[in-house]
Amino acid sequence: MDSSFVVGIDVGGQTSKIGVVDARGTVLAQTVIRTDTYEQVEPYIAELAEAVKKLIKESGTEGKVRGVGVGAPNGNYYTGTIENAPNLLWGRQRVEFAKLLNKALNLPVALTNDANAAAVGEMTYGAARGMKNFIMITLGTGVGSGIVINGEVVYGHDGFAGELGHTTAVRNNGRVCGCGKTGCLETYCSATGVARTAREWLELSDEPSVLRSLDSIASKDVYEAAKDGDKLALKIFEFTGKILGRSFADFIAFSAPEAIVLFGGLARAKEFLLEPMENAMNENCLQMWKGKVKIVFSQLKESDAAILGASALAWEL
C-alpha cells in the first residue's frame, strides 16, 4: 500500500504545528505557521494548506499521505467544525474547518480537540499502546481530557464529551472558572491553577518561601522552588495532587479505566504530584479499584506530542 504516511496539525492560539508522520510515530518533517495573524479562516486555511503541501513535497511523501488529522480547541469530530474557540481569532464563530482544509488539500481530514488528539496519540504511539480503556488528562494552561472506552475516543451525543477539567472538584466556595462555573478541577490543577494556589497561600499565611521574592508567579516557578526544597511549594504540589487524585476516583467510577495517562507542562512535576495523587485516588475509590488503576505519564516527546496526537487520528480515516 502506498498511503503509509499521515499529516498531523496542532492548531494552537499562537502557532499551528504541522508534521509528516510514519506508522511508527516518527515525525519525518515538521514546520510551523502563525495562527494569530488571521482574523478570517479562509486566508489561514490557504496558508496552512500551502505549508502542508510544501512539507509533503520536502519529505518525499507525495502521493503517499493517507490523510490529515487536526487537533484544535473546540474541534468537533462529528461535524468537523470549530466553534466558540475564544483563543482563535477566526474560530469564535462556527467554522467548517475540516471541509475547508479537505477542499484545499484534496485529502481526507479528521478533526478533534487537542485532548482527544493527545489520547489517540498516546494510544497509537505512546504510553497507552495496547490499552482499550484509559483516560487522558492534559495538564496545561487548562485541564483537558480525552476518554477512551473499548479502544475508541468518547465523543458523546454532540461530539463534545470529555470535559473533565470542568467537573466540580471543590463544591463550596470553589474558585471562579473562566467557563462561568465555580470549583472546576481546572481552576486548581492546571498550570494557572497551581500559580493561583501559590498566590492565594502566600497572601493567607506568613510562611517563608522563595516565591515571596517574585513579582509574578507561574507554575514553573513553583516547580523550581519545590525542586529546591521550598516547603510551601512542596505543599502546593501535594494539594494539587490530592485534588487531582480525588477527581480521578470519580472518573474511575464512571468508566473503570486501566489507567489515567497524564500529559502537559504540569505533568513534568511528576516527582511531586504522583504520590499525593495516587494516595487520594486510592482513598476515594471503591475497594475493588484500590491499587488497581495505574497513573502513567505520557511517553511522547513533548515537542512532537501534539503533532503525533493529531496525526494518529488520520490513520483511522
Place this chain on the structure above:
Amino acid sequence: MDSSFVVGIDVGGQTSKIGVVDARGTVLAQTVIRTDTYEQVEPYIAELAEAVKKLIKESGTEGKVRGVGVGAPNGNYYTGTIENAPNLLWGRQRVEFAKLLNKALNLPVALTNDANAAAVGEMTYGAARGMKNFIMITLGTGVGSGIVINGEVVYGHDGFAGELGHTTAVRNNGRVCGCGKTGCLETYCSATGVARTAREWLELSDEPSVLRSLDSIASKDVYEAAKDGDKLALKIFEFTGKILGRSFADFIAFSAPEAIVLFGGLARAKEFLLEPMENAMNENCLQMWKGKVKIVFSQLKESDAAILGASALAWEL
C-alpha cells in the same frame, strides 16, 4: 427465524424473577423463585433452571428461545461471574453464574449488573429507544447506574464500570457510605438516603412536620408527606433533587449524553424532584450543555422492568 423469544432473569436478594419476553417487550409469562433460601449456588441454579424450562414450556416457546439475560448484583458481563455480592448468600465468593446456568439450560447466557440491565432494557423497549448516548440512573435502596455510549453499555477495563452512586457528591463532612467512603451520591439520593435526610433534619430543627409522628421513616413516608404539602418533606426532595442535578452536571462533562434516564422507587417522586434536578444540572454544567440534556423517566412498567432489562441483554447473544 425461529428464535424470536428471550428469557430475562432478575436476581434479587430475596427473590429471582423470571420472564419469557418477545421482541416487542411483551412479557408472555413470568414466575418467581426464592433466592435467599440457598447458601450454595449449585442447588439455586438447579431450581432456577427448572423454573426457566417450565416457563418456556408453559409459554409455548420451546425451541424458539434465543438466549437468557440475567441482571444480578455485581454481575460481570465479561467474565459471567458474580462476586462479593453481600446480599446474595451464595454470591459472596466468586460464582461462575453464566457458565453454570448455560450448562443447566443449554442456552447462551449473558450476565450483567441490575443497573446495566435496566439501561439495555430502556434502550431496547423503553424511554431510551433510539438513543445512542444516555446515562441510566436507578434510584432504589442504593443508586445504581448504567452508561451507554455509541449504543453500547460501558463495562470498562474490568467489567465494573458505571458505579456513579459512589462518586463523591459531598466532599466535606459527607455521610458515611456502606462502601466505606464518605459523601457518596448514594448516601443522599437513594431511598435510604432520603429517609436519612429526613431523620437528620428532624433532629436538627424544630420545624413542624407530619414526619415527627412516625416511629421510623422510609422514603415512601417522605413522599406521602410531600404529597400532602408537608413543607419539610418538600424541602427534603428539593435538597435531594439538587444533589442529583449537581452530580448529573459532572456526568454530562464525561460522556455528553443525550439524556439522563431515571428509574426506581424514588423516581416516582418525579413531581418533586424534576425541577430542582434540572435547575441544579443546568446551573452546574458548561454553557454548551445548558438546557440541552433531557432528564427522562423510565417508561417500563415497574413490575416488568427488571425482567425486561435482563431479557434485553439476550437479544445481543
